[in-house]
Amino acid sequence: MxxxxxxxxxxxxxxxxxxxxxxxxxxxxxxxxxxxxxxxxxxKTKEDLINNLYLNLKNEMVEESTNGIEKIESLKLKFEYLWSKTIQWAMTNPQKIFFIQQYMYSPYITTNTQEEVDKIKEVYINLIQSGIENEEIKEIPVDLIYIIATQQLFGMIQYLVINPEKYHDSEFMNLAFNLFYDILKTN
Amino acid sequence: MxxxxxxxxxxxxxxxxxxxxxxxxxxxxxxxxxxxxxxxxxxKTKEDLINNLYLNLKNEMVEESTNGIEKIESLKLKFEYLWSKTIQWAMTNPQKIFFIQQYMYSPYITTNTQEEVDKIKEVYINLIQSGIENEEIKEIPVDLIYIIATQQLFGMIQYLVINPEKYHDSEFMNLAFNLFYDILKTN
DNA sequence: ATATTTGTAGAGTGATCAGTCAATCAAATT
DNA sequence: AATTTGATTGACTGATCACTCTACAAATAT
The missing domain is CATH 1.10.10.60 (Homeodomain-like)
Structure with missing residues (x-):
């Protein structure tokens, strides 16, 4: 290593x-x-270290969750793929997601780093955008959908880390995804 | 002072x-x-200070949002009251909500403090519980509903702090609340 | 072969900081 | 009026820490 x-x-x-x-x-x-x-x-500095670490983990999260998504056809299934892959990654790396949540809005992360992260998350934004154009996703500001979706996902991960048995309860997980997707999808 | x-x-x-x-x-x-x-x-110590500050702000947030709620009859309106009061408090005290978000899961906040906070948030838990019994709120673990609802609310606040003009757009705010309540309510 | 760059090490340092302490002041209690 | 209790001050200190510096080793280029 x-x-x-x-x-x-x-x-x-x-x-x-x-x-x-x-x-x-x-x-x-x-x-x-x-x-x-x-x-x-x-x-160069201690701050440089934490900024690189943060960027690194954000990258890893996005890569892990989007790897292989191009094979999936339907938009809903793409979202489900993203959702479950992110949760899977978080469940196997609880400390990583914990770190991200803890330092997401901390003063140690520079605006420069935040901008780099913004580039990374464009994959998600594009997916939402195309969903809106297809009229499968509600016509709401993309930024808002993104924030709400990620915050809700983080909430779900927090719950699953505390109650790991639920992660293997497929009935629960199904319900949980619908809880997530119902906000996004057009009625 | x-x-x-x-x-x-x-x-x-x-x-x-x-x-x-x-x-x-x-x-x-x-x-x-x-x-x-x-x-x-x-x-006693610097840690003692941040823990007291955190507890203080959590208390203020809950008090501000629940003050006067007993006058409201319908459950949905109670949730709307809570939702909009919290947002109102956050919009006038962005730094306070920012602090809460930043230190919520930081290592400086002791488990003792977290337990105190758990007591404070019981008002919310009870409201959700009664909603489930009335079959107005989905029958999902209360903890999960609580986490998801607060996370989503925090997301909304983040968006509004960045886009304050939306806060005065009542059409938007209506839509935003429904986005919040639709997850909770039974279909 | 030689020169140059890059990686690794760890002792050393100047600055900084959490918390102490002894002294004074104000208010409440006896 | 005397005494206790609590509030306030700011200089001081022992410990800690981010980062430097010098030295050497390994890899790479010339």
Whole structure:
């Protein structure tokens, strides 16, 4: 495993459990099994590290959830694919989604990083847009649909992390998806 | 204005813009116009301060949104009251809702505080519960409804803070509430 | 082969910060 | 009037931390 990835791994775990300024860079280096200086060789500053980590995880989330979506025909099924893939990723990486939620609107994430993230999430925006054009998705500002959908999805993930048995209850999961999709779809 | 409140006010502003460990207690004291020692007279530690602040704001939010709700008869209107009152509070205190969102799942908020918050939110839980018994609200785990509803509400608030002109567009706000209530209500 | 760049290490440092402390002041209680 | 209790102050400190710097090793280019 690359040293950079070891640093990312250590930082993810420590930042989520102890906070950003709550974890010394020395501890990150120690946990990652690298020297203090190595950390600063790869990242100019501590802020640089958390910004890269955040971008990295957002990228991973989007890639994991959209990989293979082009094979799916119907729009509803595409949304279901996205929805279930994201949940699947979150359930296997609870700490990652936890980190994202925790630092999404934190002052450590620069506007520059936010802009990069905005580019990444365009896949989602485009899907919503095409849904609106097809009159399958409600004609509501895309931004609003996006925020509401992601927030609701995060809520569902939070619930599933606390009640993991529900994740294997397919009847429940079906109902849960409809709860999600009913907001978006035209009546 | 009480010194404690001045400290709360300063801490709210600084914590949201610079992060918890990112703001020195000395700066909080200076901004609040009190001496360094005074801060520690009222709060045992810096963590104690942020926990109290968090609890304080959660309380304020719930009180503001539920105050006067007993006068309303229909369940749907009660939800609409709660929904619009919360949004109204958030729009006049964007920093407060921003702080809540930012520290909701941060490691600085102790489980003890979370438990206190759980007590506060019982008003909401009871309302949902009675709605389920009346068969006006979907028969879904109360926890799940609660999480989804609050997350969605937070999403809406985020959108409105960015697009404040929509807040005064009553047609939009009507549509927005229905977007919220349609998830909850039985078909 | 030699030069140059890149990776890795860890001791060292100047600055910063949470919390203490001793002193004074104000108000309440006896 | 005396005494206790609580409020307020700000200088001080021991510890901690982000980042630097120098040195060496490995890889890559010339």
């Amino acid at each position: 690359e040293k950079v990835d070891k640093i990312f791994e250590a930082a993810l775990s420590l930042f989520t459990t102890k906070g950003f300024h709550g974890t010394p860079t020395s501890e990150i280096a120690k946990t990652a099994g690298v020297a203090n200086g190595t950390l600063f060789h790869y990242f | 009480e010194k404690v409140d001045k400290i709360f006010e300063a801490a709210l502003s600084l914590f949201t813009t610079k992060g918890f460990h990112g703001t020195p207690t000395s700066e909080i004291a200076k901004t609040a116009g009190v001496a360094n020692g005074t801060l520690f007279h009222y709060f």
